[in-house]
Amino acid sequence: MRKLSPYWLCQIGGWSLYGLINVFFYYTISPKTEANFYNTLLLYMAEGFVISHLMRTVIQQYGLLNLPITRQIITLFSLTLVFAFLYSIVDNLMVSQLGLETETVKKYSFGIKVVRIAVGTFFFLCMWNLIYFSYHYIMKSRKDQLDKVRLESLVKELELKTIKAHINPHFIFNALNSIRxxxxxxxxxxxxxxxxxxxxxxxxxxxxxxxxxxxxxxxxxxxxxxxxxxxxxxxxxxxxxxxxxxxxxxxxxxxxxxxxxxxxxxxxxxxxxxxxxxxxxxxxxxxxxxxxxxxxxxxxxxxxxxxxxxxxxxxxxxxxxxxxxxxxxxxxxxxxxxxxxxxxx
Missing domain, CATH: 3.30.565.10 (Histidine kinase-like ATPase, C-terminal domain)
Incomplete structure (x- = not known):
């Protein structure tokens, strides 16, 4: 059986943890019950899963991890902002279509609802991006260090072999002259x-x-x-x-x-x-x-x-x-x- 990659394990584990935390606070802190709580939560998790994966696809497609660190930080902020609004727009449309809006939310205009959800989503996606970029930055640094060590080891090995290759002929010629x-x-x-x-x-x-x-x-x-x-x-x-x-x-x-x-x-x-x-x-x-x-x-x-x-x-x-x-x-x-x-x- 093929094992899941670390990325998919983190995706599944991260958004599952997001759901569990919401359930915990719903039962311990929420002052009132919501009829569509679980349906809404599952929708949020599914949207978050898909949007974050699309964000990762954009990062890989355009090689954003290969940019200098300062440009990565700027890109991280900009990308998070764009996908936060994308998430908010998709969420508002889905909630409206599935009839999951609460009475409190219905009184706001579409634009205000988009901004409200985008602000909260920005921090979640910013955290996701920060973890993703940090992980790859650390892994890239470790790989560069290992490549450097391997290269130094290879250079040393080649230099030693070169030195040995010169030593033996140098010795043989002297010895042959003695015999001659x-x-x-x-x-x-x-x-x-x-x-x-x-x-x-x-x-x-x-x-x-x-x-x-x-x-x-x-x-x-x-x-x-x-x-x-x-x-x-x-x-x-x-x-x-x-x-x-x-x-x-x-x-x-x-x-x-x-x-x-x-x-x-x-x-x-x-x-x-x-x-x-x-x-x-x-x-x-x-x-x-x-x-x-x-x-x-x-x-x-x-x-x-x-x-x-x-x-x-x-x-x-x-x-x-x-x-x-x-x-x-x-x-x-x-x-x-x-x-x-x-x-x-």
Missing amino acids: ALVDEDPERARTAITELSNILRSSMYAEKVETTSLERELSIVKDYLALEHIRFEDRLHVEYDIDEDTLDLPVPPMMLQTLVENAIKHGISKQKEGGVIKVMSDFKDNHYELVVQNTGHLNGRSLKDGFGISGTINRLHLMFGDNAFFDIKDKDSNLVEAKVVLPV
Whole structure:
């Protein structure tokens, strides 16, 4: 069975309540009985039901709910006034035709009767319109808010996917360059490098499907990557880890730590004639935890935040955690650069 819409439920319920209120006052306050009370009341209710529905049809037909709020208020007043007189004219004609007029009413002219009923009807229809307009205004505001939230969510999702789509090719090209350098020089090591790359690609494919991954899984990608880079740099690359085991299960954006390590190799170790150290640290600090990548080198006043890898990291943190996470990169001392990610627990 098809359910009635909220509008029809309100129409039936509202005019039924109007009838019940009149019956209540008739039996509790009215000083005398009226022979045609119930017939007249039913006529009023039927007319009110039809007139208010016609008013709603006009509102929908001309899109009055889409007008600016100030014009809606003016329209509400004007529409109510027009339909109040329409109701009054129809009511006087129907009452006269059905012989329901009381002796008191009969002595007035038609024009005066129309004005008298129109005044009382205006307030009822004004209340009806006020409820109708208010309901749709609130529902429209809620819908606009929901649409805005959905749009923001979609934009964030698309931005995250765009960032991820750039991260993986950026990483793959760097890794392939490392392998290419080994093919002629040391085929055995090249095969080992291909195995390492295979492990990393498998992990990165998994990263495409999730918004966060465990730090432990992220570290495994980093270790494979550094093992691959160690083949290229040999003794010029030294790696250290200082990881609090309690942080291994914490969620981090996939491929983020690997991106920071990759930047440390590209902008730090590769530019040092003697090579240097990469140190990866993870620890709790107050009500958050920190991921830190330190590398031998210096910024020389440059901001690596302009590069895609770092700017992508900043954007991901903002999209996923808002103001609860941030990124910073700076010279720790004369020959050490520190990239730090602060994430909520």
